[in-house]
Amino acid sequence: MNIHETAELEEQYQQYLVDRSVQQVKKYYLDSKHEIDFGNMILKKNRERELHRTFYPGVWFKMNTSPYQMQLHAKINKIQIDNQLNDYIFPVVLAPIPPPKSVATTTVLKPFIEISVVQWVVPNSTVKQYKYATMLIQEFHFKVDLMFLTALADMFAAKVSDEQAAKLFNVNVESIEKPLSDLVETHSAQEQKNFYDNLHLGPIKIHVSFSMAGSDTTALPGILSTLVQGVGVTLTDVNDVVFRLAFFEREYQFFTQQQLTSEITAHYTGQALKQLYVLVLGLDVLGNPYGLVVGLKKGVEDLFYEPFQGAIQGPGEFAQGLALGVKSLFGHTVGGAAGAVSKITGAMGKGLAALTFDEEYQKKRRLHMNKKPQTFSEGIARSGKSLVMGFVDGVSGVVTKPVAGAREEGVEGFFKGVGKGMIGFVAQPTAGVVDFASGSFGAVRRAAEGQNEVSRLRAPRYVHQDNVIRPYCRAEAEGNRVFKEIEKGKYAGTDVFIHCEEVVPKHEFLVVSNHRVIHATKNDLFGTYSVQWKYRYENIDAFTPTDKGLEIRLKKQNKKVMGMFSTNEVVRKQIFIKDPKRRDRLIEILESQHKKL
Template identity: 30%
Template structure:
C-alpha cells in the first residue's frame, strides 16, 4: 500500500485460528519483504506481475489494470511484493531484452535457463529460487554449465532449448527389507492383551543417489484385531475390497512414498515428492473397545494414584476471547508435491454394556437415578451405526513451504472439516432408522445391474442369447440386493429395539448371555435364523418367569432387605420385558437369516482374527505366545455362554474319541463338551 506521501508501506497479514475464533493480524513490516530479486547477471531485467488476462484476449478488466514494471540493473537487488496480492495463480514476468519468461516465486529450486538476445550474440541467464528465512529469493546469474543441472539440448531439438543433465543412474546405496508378516501385540497397564496388529507383505526400501534419496513403505494387508473377550466386532480395521490372498500384490493396502533432495543450498528441507495411499478400509468398533482404547491412551504406570475428577460446565460463562497460540519454528519444509490420496472408511459403531461393569463403577449406570437409566436405554437404542460411508477428499498441494507445526495444523483443519461435512452420513447409517444409506446404496446398485448386465452381454459378445443371459443376471442381482437391503434394514431396527428392551430388564446376567449368544450364533440362512430366533424366544420367556423368584433371592443374599425388594421390582419388570426381548430377537434372527441367505452362495472368504487372544498367567509376567494356552483359554471363556469367563485358566486335556475336554482352572475342574460348548460336570476345589 502507499501512504499519503506516495511511499510504499508493507503490511503483513497473518491469519490464526484458536478454537472457534479466527484472528487476522495486520502489522507494518519493516524488516523482511516477502520476496527479493537478486540480479547478478550482466543484463538489466524488467519484472512485473502477470495480469490474469491480456488485452489480446478481450478482457476489459485486464486492460484497465495498471501493470507496474520494475527495472533491476545488472549487479543489483530489489525488494519485492505483489502489486495485486488477491489475484489467483500469481506469476512474475522476467523481461530481458524483450525476451520474456513467466516465473513462479513459490517454486523453490532451479528453473530452465533463459536465453536472451545481447547485441549481435546472445546471453544465457540462470534462474534459481531459494529461501532466506521468511523471504523467498529469486536469484538471477550468468549461466554456468559446470554448476547447473541443465545443459543445452542435443542437435536436432528445438533451438535455445535446455534439458536436465544426465545423472548417474546407479545409486550409492540401496536397501530393501521384505517381511512376509509382522504382528504387534498391544498390552495395557493391567497386562491384558487388548489388540493385535497384523501387517502382511511389508516392504520397506531406501535408495540413495548423488542428489536425492527415496523412501517407500508398502503393506499389502493391514488388520487390527480386538482381543477383548465378548467383542462384537472381533476385527476392528481391515481393507474392504482387497483380497486376502498372498498373491494379490497389485493393490497394496498402504503405500507411502517420499523423495527427498540432498540439496541444502536453498534454505529449506527439500521434499520433492510425498504421497500417502490408503485403500478403502472398514472400521468396526464397539463401545467396550472404544473405552479400552481411551484408557490405554491415558496410560498411567501408577495405577494406585487417584486422578482428580474435573467437572466441566456445559457452557462457559466467560466471554473473554482466548489469545491465539502461535507456534514458532525455524525449520522450514518445502514440498514440490504433497499428496494424500482420497480416503474412504466404512464406519460401524455399536453401543454396549461392558461385561466388567461391576469392576468399573465410574461407568456403571446407576439404576437408582431414573434420568441416568433413561439416558442409558436411549444410548443403547440409537447409538449404533452400520457401514457409514465416510469419504475424505484428497489433499494435493504444490510448492508448499511451511513449518512442521503448521503442517500438522493444516492436516487437522482439512480432515476436521471433511469429517464435519460427513455428519449426514452418520445419521443416515443409524441402525435405529434402519440404515437408510445402506438400503439406498443396495437398491441403486441393483437397479444399475438391471441395465449394466444386459448391456455387457450385448456389447461384449456376438451371440444374441447373451443379451438374455445378461437380463436374467441383472434381474437376479436386483432382486438379491433389494431383499438383502430390506431384510438388513428390518434386522437393524429390531435389533436396536431389542437392545433398548434388554437394558430395561436390569438383569446383567441376562444381558451378558444374550450378548454372547448373538455373537456366537449368527444365522447363516433363513432356517437357521428361525431356529435360533425360536431358541432365543424360549430362553427369554424362561428367564422372565424364573426371574420373579431368583431376582428377590439374589438381591436379599447380596444386599439384605433392600436388595430383596429391589429384586422383586427387577423380577416384575423382567417378566414383561424379557418375553418382549424374545419376540424382537425372533424377528431379528429371521430377518438376518433371510439377509444372509442372499449371500450364502457367494464366493467370499470370511475374515477371522489372525490368532486367538494371548493367555496371560495370574502372575502377570509376559511370556511368549503359546497357541495351546490360547486355545484352552478361548474354550473356557466361551463355555456355557461365558459363565466361566472370569476363571483363571491353568491347563486343559482333550480326551480322545469322546469330544470332551478337561479344563483345569484355579478354582475347579471342568468337563466340557466341545460340540455343544457346555459343561457336563465340574468339581470345585472349595467343595461348592
C-alpha cells in the first residue's frame, strides 16, 4: 500500500479502537469508497483482501555470506533527534521531511537511510573488493541554535591535565624532527587499499535552520555584549534554507580508508561552497528571497505536473491532481510572500528583544514564539496576545524593574532597573507590534501552505535534585514540562517539582511541588497554563479520600466581614479521580510533602 493509504488506514483503525471501547458500531471506509472490516481484518477493494497490521522497526539489518561473497543490507526507517534543553529555539534538531501528497499516493514508505554493500571474497588476497556499495538518504531538515551547540560541546569536552598536555606536546615535537618520508611510509604501511567496482552515494537535500538567539556574550564588556547579540541575532538567523548536494560516484578505483574519506569530504564541501549564495539569500532579515523564488517555481511546476499525473490514472485522479496543483500554486505564492514578511519581522523582533537587556523577558518570548500554533485562528490569537503583553510588560517594567533591582543589588540594582525599565518601555511594545506582524503572517503562511510542524517525540527528561540519571519516565517528564509552563515558569525558580496528576486529559492538572499544591488548566487557544487555585502546605489541614476522588481541607481562617465580624470559614477543594489506585498514590505523595513541614 502507498503512504497515503497506509496513513488513512491507520487513522481509521485508531478510530475503530476508540469506538469499540465505548461499544459503538459503525462502518469504516478507505478513500470514502472501499469498506473496511477491522473485526475480520478485511479490505473490500474489488475483492476481499486480508489486512495485516505490522510496523517498521527503527533499524533493520540483514547480512548474507557465502564462500564467494558477502552481502550487507541495512535500513534506518525513521530517525528524529530532539533538542532536550528547556530553553530552546528549535525543539527538533533532525527529522525526515515527508514527501508531497502527490508522491505519497503513488509510492510506498521509504527508509530514511538505506545502505547496500556486496563484497567479493577473494581467496589468498588481502585486498578487499567491493562489487557494489551504495547509500541513499532521504530529504531532511537540520535545525540548530548556538545554545544547543554550546551544550553539546560542553558535554563532550575532554579535560586534559598538564601532564597529558606535556606528553602530547613532546610527541608533536618529535614528529616535526622526523623526515616527512618516514611519516608517509608509516601511514602507507598502516592502511590497506580496497578496490571499488561501483561506489555510489546518493544526492542529499538538506533544509538548514540556524539561530544565534540566547547565545552567551557575557565575555564582552557592558553594552557591547547586548549590541553584538542583538545585531548578531538579526543578521545571522536563517530558516529553511535548502542545500542540494549532488551524488558522489567512483568506479573501478583503489582507495585507502583515509583517501576515500578525504574524497567524500572534498566532494560535499565543494558542493556546499558552490551554494553559499543560498545561505546569504536565505537570511531571515532579507525574507529568504531565494526560498521565495524556488517556491514560486515549484508552485508553477505543480500546477501542470499534478493534473498530468492524475490524468494518466483516470478522470477522478485528474480532478484531484488539478486541486493539488492549484493548492500548491496558491500556497507557494501567498504563503511564500507571507512567510517572507514573517521572517523579516521575526528577525527584527529578535533583535529588539535582545536590546531590552531583560533576560527573563527574552526567555519568556522565546518560549512563547517556539510554541507553533496548530490552526490559523490559534496563530492570530497568540499574535494578538504578544501585542498586548508587549505593551503591558513595557509599561509595568518601569515600576517593577527598579524594585526588583533594588531587592537584588541595592542602590546599584535600583539604577540598573530604572535603565532597563526605560529601555523596555520603548523596546518591548515595539517588539510586541513586530511579533504580532510576524505571527500573523506566519499563521497565513501555514494556512496557505498546509504545513505541519514537527514536534518533540517526548518531553525532556526530569532530573531529580540528587542529579542521578534514572530510567526515563514519561509521566515525570510531562509533569515537569507542565510545571515549568504554568504562568510562564513563575514557580520553576522557587519550587521543586514533585508530581503531576492529570485530572482531565490534556486540560486539567494537579501539580505538586515541595512548597505548594497547584490546580492548573490549559488554555487550548493560547497554549498556556493558568492557575485556578494554589495553596502552600502550611495553609492545608488534611487530605481526605472520597468516593469521587479526594478532598483538600484548608485550615480555619478568621476573616473579618465589613471590618467588624469574624467567621471561621473552612475551605474545601474537591479533586475528581475515579481510579482508587491513582487517588491513594496522590494522597500518599501529598501527605509525604505535608509532613516535611
